[in-house]
Amino acid sequence: MDSDCSLCPYISTAEAKLDSCQLKTLSDNHIVVSFKKGDSIIKQGTYSTNIIFLRKGLVKIHITGPYSEQIVKLAKPPTYLGLPTTFGAKVNQYSITALEDCEVCFIDITVFRNLLRESEHFSFEIIQALCRYEIESFRRCANRTQKLTRGNLADVLLDFANNIFKSDSFILPISQQEIGNLIDTSRESVSRMLSEFEKDGVIRMNGKQLEITNRKSLELISLKG
Amino acid sequence: MDSDCSLCPYISTAEAKLDSCQLKTLSDNHIVVSFKKGDSIIKQGTYSTNIIFLRKGLVKIHITGPYSEQIVKLAKPPTYLGLPTTFGAKVNQYSITALEDCEVCFIDITVFRNLLRESEHFSFEIIQALCRYEIESFRRCANRTQKLTRGNLADVLLDFANNIFKSDSFILPISQQEIGNLIDTSRESVSRMLSEFEKDGVIRMNGKQLEITNRKSLELISLKG
């Protein structure tokens, strides 16, 4: 498998700060692995031994809460996966599972640490990324707990359209049960609300195929519930 | 005001990794500021211009959500405040307010960046701290949204006893309204539940003075709701 990082089209902004020699080291010390839809990439409770970089495919980051499975967020390339769980704890504090077929780089943790050591730019990029993640998770949590469920569902659909698929027409990569786990509600409520959205002409659905037909309304629902 | 960081009893684990010269730079480029209970230390929406280190007193980190004020978490010394908001965004994404009289170090941001640049150990400590914060906030969010409200209230009381005051008898540093903002419920519900806890002999209250009289029960409530 091609493993010259300097030629990789999926390179991270942090890695762009590395010089050619450092990129060479990275090239020599990582492997690219494919995962099938549904495969587990990181499993909560196991030891974390590698830095993982997502270069292709969609994943969910989820955590086994006190009662049910909670999807913390969805992530798309290019992004590191599991930095917090690798540097912040001995064992993985959450799971990561492929929602589509994925390609992932496993980077040796000591090599990665050396890069942090050698390149201030690289490590500062990582610090900034971690800071952004945290702000994002504060906000996500505040939304989730304060907004009405309808608003959260609208947000999920808008997130798919705006950030993940960049199109108002897409195929839902997760089940209604999983949407429920993402916005903390039951699958029945998700089903009912989606029907409602369709009845109101905000979306059109056909199986997993979904189209946003009235973006304005959806944004209004996101705001007002 | 005393400003030799090498003599500071409140030094952070990250700063402990600095050499004497670097500590000297830090000493010369920070000021210690006192805040009174209720004072605003960081205000959401303003520019973030300093790194802030909390060396004394209790603070709340709160965010103005779509509808109401949400307390993200409470923080106690020694800890940096607002790293994410300083490195992750131009303007502060949340507010920090003193719950008790506080002492805080303001560190010049360029000086702090130079320290990150110069000391790999220092910057790696910061990375680890950020990673731990994020894991913690995933978990907090999962709890908050999944547990029953009673369980969350029990958690708050246990957090005061175990982590913040390290005693089963303490004076509540926040109002019932604020407890509500912390666990996403109304102040009325907080009031009702506290009465209930007292009636069941789990706690004893006298104004803001609170004593946990049956820790086992409280832990059970935390688990089972």
Next chain:
DNA sequence: ATAGTTTTGTGATATTCGTCACATTTAATA
């Protein structure tokens, strides 16, 4: 294709909890 599994749709019912209203207590300040 067909049997089996997973996902989805929908009604009836129960529960939790927020909201409003107002009384009461406690704290803050002149």
Next chain:
DNA sequence: TATTAAATGTGACGAATATCACAAAACTAT
């Protein structure tokens, strides 16, 4: 201490949504 403001206690009521039950549909794999 008098006056005002802030925090708390408590009842009645309603809205949002979880849960249960079951049917229908869609997808998987032999």
